[in-house]
Amino acid sequence: MPESHYPEVRSLHLFSEMEDDNFRTLMRGSYVQNFPPQIDLIHEGESSDFLHIVLSGSVDLYAQWNNRETSIATVRPISTFILAATIRDAPYLMSARTLEKSGVALIPSQDVRDIFDIDAVFARAIVRELSQCYRGMVKSHKDMKLRTSLERLANYLLRQQTRAGGETTFELPTEKRRLASFLGMTPENLSRAFKGLRPYSVAVDGNRVTIADADDLKTLAKPSPLIDDYSS
Amino acid sequence: MPESHYPEVRSLHLFSEMEDDNFRTLMRGSYVQNFPPQIDLIHEGESSDFLHIVLSGSVDLYAQWNNRETSIATVRPISTFILAATIRDAPYLMSARTLEKSGVALIPSQDVRDIFDIDAVFARAIVRELSQCYRGMVKSHKDMKLRTSLERLANYLLRQQTRAGGETTFELPTEKRRLASFLGMTPENLSRAFKGLRPYSVAVDGNRVTIADADDLKTLAKPSPLIDDYSS
DNA sequence: TGCTCTGCTTGACATTTATCAATTCATGCG
């Protein structure tokens, strides 16, 4: 990997505190690649040869079974993905594809495991990252099992509004078909769900969403930090 | 905690390799308690004061939202739960209640974090445990999003059969109402789903399930190691 | 034995969600 990329990788929680020698060892074996949109980076079931880091663009994590497919998460810069598979040296449970033109760093899994064994600071950082991922997954699971699709959409919109700094109007960061898959519904149903939110002051025009009265929407959505706050 | 319990706790992957001094420090601050059935041990939203270890009996992890409740996992001896909350010093995302009379060890979270910071072997063991939990959660999530309730039940039964050593007939380890909640359906629907599996050689009598022809059932269930193999 | 409790099952019905087909809409391109 060219040294010009070191600072941005180093700025990740995962790498920011570790020994410089170990960091440089990790980087030396790695490389950065640019991918066009819609390229499969990894596929579930494969063995995990590299830890991946999204440096630019965005990557969709998804899974398939019996000819069905579902989107599980979107990874945005700068974060890692499939850390758990790398650590356990186990097969990927999810596939990953670029959503747009994206830069991805690849660090050999074996190097990660080696450094993990000798750098306690790095190991602790991994624990923090993993526990965050775990809790995120628990929250998604609760969202899925406890809410109807309309409620999931309502809460999703409120989260996006927060991400957009609380603006009344904001852009959906993703295609609607993919959003539907992420929310566990069909594109047709997502369309209807948007209409179903109109009585709660939600208006949609293309990718532009307006929530005129967030408090009104919250009476339906009933957001909870134990499901919707992805920062804790 | 009485020293008589040390060996069984020590036998956990999480503790088996760590420094003896550190292990004893952890144990000294801990205690063991016996609980009757249906006792709430922790409740979601509370701060995580203790890492819990199930020594005997069984514990249900569940979550609530808006007056709805769903069962997320069952913890059986000897395993820990809510490790991620302990490590992050964050609120519990799930509640836990005893399903039967159960013995539980409680280790102060602050002690776990302290030892975690000074014992690299322990930190690594935590990583392994956490990554296992994470992958388990991903699998549950895929199960939920990619399969119908009938398919989830079919695969659940095949997993239970494996757990029971592959016997044609085995016992459900849990109440049907809780199984329904775990599988993300109502008890009524679970009843109907069992009937729906009769053409696939599944017979139910109370808690006793017979799968006459597992291959037949598999044509419906299409089990996949990337969803159903909880050991990897 | 009968009683009571609780969980399970069943049936009728309502709601939610998916599927299929057709149409509209936006976008890029020759």
Add this chain to the structure above:
DNA sequence: CGCATGAATTGATAAATGTCAAGCAGAGCA
């Protein structure tokens, strides 16, 4: 500009799932 493409929407319908109410069955107990 017109056309082709793929996404989004809409309507009609079907399938899956939930809800409500009633009945059934087994466990514990007097």
